[in-house]
Amino acid sequence: MDHLELVEKFVVPLSCLYLSWKLIRHIWSFMNIEREPVTVLVTGAAGQIGYAIAPMIARGAMLGPNQPVILHLLDIEPAAQALEGVKMELIDAALPLLKGVVATTDVVEACTGINIAIMVGGFPRKEGMERKDVMSKNVSIYKAQATALEQHAAPNCKVLVVANPANTNALILKEFAPSIPEKNITCLTRLDHNRALGQISERLDVQICDVKNVIIWGNHSSTQYPDVNHATAEEKSVRELVKDDDWLNSGFITTVQQRGAAIIKARKLSSALSAASSACDHMRDWVLGTPAGTWVSMGVYSDGSYGIQPGLIYSFPVTCKDGEWSIVQDLEIDELSRKKMDLSAEELIEEKAIAYSCLN
Template identity: 80%
Template sequence: MENVEWLQKGLVVLLSIAFFWKLIRYMWSFLKTEKDPVRVLVTGAAGQIGYAIVPMIARGVMLGLDQPVILHLLDIEPAAEALNGVKMELIDAAFPLLKGVVATTDVVEACKDVNIAIMVGGFPRKEGMERKDVMSKNVSIYKAQAAALEQHAAADCKVLVVANPANTNALVLKEFAPSIPEKNITCLTRLDHNRALGQILERLNAHVSDVKNVIIWGNHSSTQYPDVNHATVTTSSGGKLVRELVADDNWLNTDFIATVQQRGAAIIKARKLSSALSAASAACDHIRDWVLGTPKGTWVSMGVYSDGSYGIQPGLIYSFPVTCEKGQWSIVQGLKIDEFSRKKMDATANELIEEKSLAYSCLN
């Protein structure tokens, strides 16, 4: 009788083990289920920034190492052959996360069902051209692309404008894609944010993970205001203000600002070409933080639609410090603004107001 009881207990134990093993295997298979691919549009994809960013996206730098993607690549007709070459290279690279490539010169085909749009393509300023000439060309481009995105992109599509004048191109896109929520249209100032970090890192011989919360206010132009008044550095004795550690207000208020403002021009002078690698990396940073969230206690700079925060005219696309959570950005509130900063912030806002007026005159 005793042996039968032991056999029954043993059978129960074995069945329990088998059940839990099956449950563990089921849960593991569920966890390993591949996510649905995200469709990512890159305009100007045959250009330098496009060529730099598409492998980053395909390798998971932008959306994570577990997120499959389908790339939509758009460029103009004269670049069609080069665009096909980019597609060929993406196929040859055999990226595990890359589930498809659409390479086209048709803006409607490019925009169909995309979840994220990175607008790199634009008309560059050429020698002898006036600002209004460049603005007119870009207004026309972004008006057409806005219409295609509104009609054919996914309902929750997030848009990042990279092509200059980035803030105003984003504003034009917003005007002609009214059904896309204003919080889903942004422009790239993360490159300037990263440049500001780089200057601080070099000055303090610090690591990038130790410095946080610099701010780029305003326009992605030479009037932008790189602000370190709230930036901190993690040291062995705790967090310290950047201004305190640098201990050189003159440098921070003059050379530091000018270097960040003119960094793009300095790279063109050195490379004989504009920034591509750093711009592509910054665009990935921008989208990654927007989609996946910013670390707690850390903010980043994004060109976003002004709601009047910090006295900036509503209706401009202006760079603010933001935090991101669950795919949404929020402007950091309550930062103290001194008189020096106020003047810089207003100056770059005034330039954006002028650009907005110029853009609207081109529309008329």
């Protein structure tokens, strides 16, 4: 065997193996480079939803298992002691992704450098209060918080409004944070979307992950329209599998619309765990993308799609990619759906008028 054959037989393969190993090490090293932390604001953080969502975010349920986070927790002065307790528990939980916690009652400190804002804090409707009274309280809260986000949040901050009336609170926030792109301000209807998935899953006795493409149209209120006309379970039409249009057009819709009230009746407290989980789902899909062939429901700024008045924050079916959402277009809308979609839009137009009257 001459020298050239030796080189070809042993040296070249070994060189290739060495280079391949170096490449693998380089890729592995790149994958394990610690990412820069994302700073996440949670308002109303001493409340039930805040207490539930903070550890979910810190464990990666919102942004993934490799994304470090810094939490900014905001609440009102009377809740300062409880807020400090939440911070203490987060530290005691020894969560590897959690790179810092700020617990404050100062809205400017809370909003400084924020990449993602989860707006849980708001004024709840109490017995005997008129809608306008609740709206007036929330307009004041969201005006102050929007102004702080406008002046101190990081560029391209993404905002999710959870506190009710969520759609209209989001609209008010948009008014007072004009530099935040309108596509970056959303409200939570994923909770209703998940409730609809759960009802179909139970009815058909299938895994919830096999139910796809339900839609929540409209307002996060009792006028919302849970729509299964385009939904599938195990890749088959939900309507055809259920074989009960009376239930799908009445009982199912009412159950989803009234689920929050049913939970309050059962546990004497409003939804917290499911609200926190769905907020994580909303933001995860928005940031990381929706699976191929799947859409989710988000309250977003209407561009006139499906005949909904532009400028409302209205729940549509959306897909997400590269941190952007897009409304699913060209779905067939039947007569029943059209009526229910318009009814919810009318309620949002009324809420908008009330909110703007409070501004004046």
